[in-house]
Amino acid sequence: MPELPEVETTLRGIRPHLEGRRIERLLVRETRLRLPIPPEMADRVGGQSILGLSRRSKYLLIQLEHGTLLVHLGMSGSLRVVPAESPPKRHDHLDLILTDGRCLRFHDPRRFGIFLWTPDTPDTLKAEHRLLRDLGPEPLAPTFDGDHLYRSSRKRRVAVKSFIMDAAVVVGVGNIYANESLFLAGILPASPCNTIELERYRRLAEVIRALLLASIEEGGTTLRDFVREDGRPGYFAQSLRVYGRAGEPCKVCGATIRQVRIGQRSSFFCDRCQH
Incomplete structure (x- = not known):
């Protein structure tokens, strides 16, 4: 998608x-x-x-x-x-x-x-509008930050990956960007969202914003079914660190990238870089 x-x-x-x-x-x-x-x-x-x-x-x-x-x-x-x-x-x-x-x-x-x-x-x-009225903040807007994530997570126990993919929490963090953001923030995707400390959420919010901005600059992630309006694919897929790389070595530490399913979605992580 x-x-x-x-x-x-x-x-x-x-x-x-x-x-x-x-x-x-x-x-x-x-x-x-x-x-x-x-x-x-x-x-x-x-x-x-x-x-x-x-x-x-x-x-x-x-x-x-x-x-x-x-x-x-x-x-x-x-x-x-x-x-x-x-x-x-x-x-x-x-x-x-x-x-x-x-x-x-x-x-x-x-x-x-x-x-x-x-x-x-x-x-x-x-x-x-029923499709838009209950959406969370835009990840590139000033209203989105780590404090918002921390406050929204305190009474929930879902995996942090599912949490940041919830459009009522923040919009636009799909599966690829959730995997990549959690890797860059050093957080295991299956961690209960209410166990993540404020400073780690602040780091995660910064990473989400930076990652999305970088992807926009590079034209969007290349997906099987997506091409840009001019017919050319995006190029951000060349920069993916964990998504789709199960069994391959981590680009940071060399450990093997693992894959599990969280919320019916494929999740990729390095259990040495993420904790």
């Missing part, structure tokens, strides 16, 4: 091509996404100008003159800006066609993405 850096990379890639442009029409080839596209949506967005683009967690918000497009890439989705006359490929489910002859094309082989219009502004969506 595309994680927060992949979504942020997509946002930064498509924003210059969409902001200030006018939508000519919405062309829908497949309505059966995670949330079905209603037939009246094309009439809602056609003719509107695009005022701005933003992100909340892994959701992209495209603000129009009237209402907002709420977009989620799902398990395998991607967005590209292409000439409107470009022949669609298989799984190119819709085009947001602009008056300048280009279109924003939504590609989603597994059809688990979301592309919907709502009458609300982005700020209202973030505060009230």
Whole structure:
């Protein structure tokens, strides 16, 4: 699944091509996404100008003159800006066609993405929409720090890896980044979250922020189903220290990287560097 850096990379890639442009029409080839596209949506967005683009967690918000497009890439989705006359490929489910002859094309082989219009502004969506209202702080925002993690963990006993992957605690820390962050912070992923001290949480919050920023700068982690908006994969996978490296030597101490399942997700760690 595309994680927060992949979504942020997509946002930064498509924003210059969409902001200030006018939508000519919405062309829908497949309505059966995670949330079905209603037939009246094309009439809602056609003719509107695009005022701005933003992100909340892994959701992209495209603000129009009237209402907002709420977009989620799902398990395998991607967005590209292409000439409107470009022949669609298989799984190119819709085009947001602009008056300048280009279109924003939504590609989603597994059809688990979301592309919907709502009458609300982005700020209202973030505060009230059922998909967004209960989300925790953004990991790159000033409201996220080790003190927040420490306070949120005191009455819980789940594994710390599951804890930092909980979107109600902090958004956007998916499986890859949880594994990598815990390694860099020296914390075993199975440790009960309420046993981690404040200073270690402060270190973990710093690592999470730095790791996500580094991944955004490098274009997002290369995943099997993800490519950037320009069709090129990201490069952060070349920097992974533990994720996907079970049985290989730790790049720091040489011990063997181990793999277990925590919360039904593969977890990778070095039991010499992490404790």
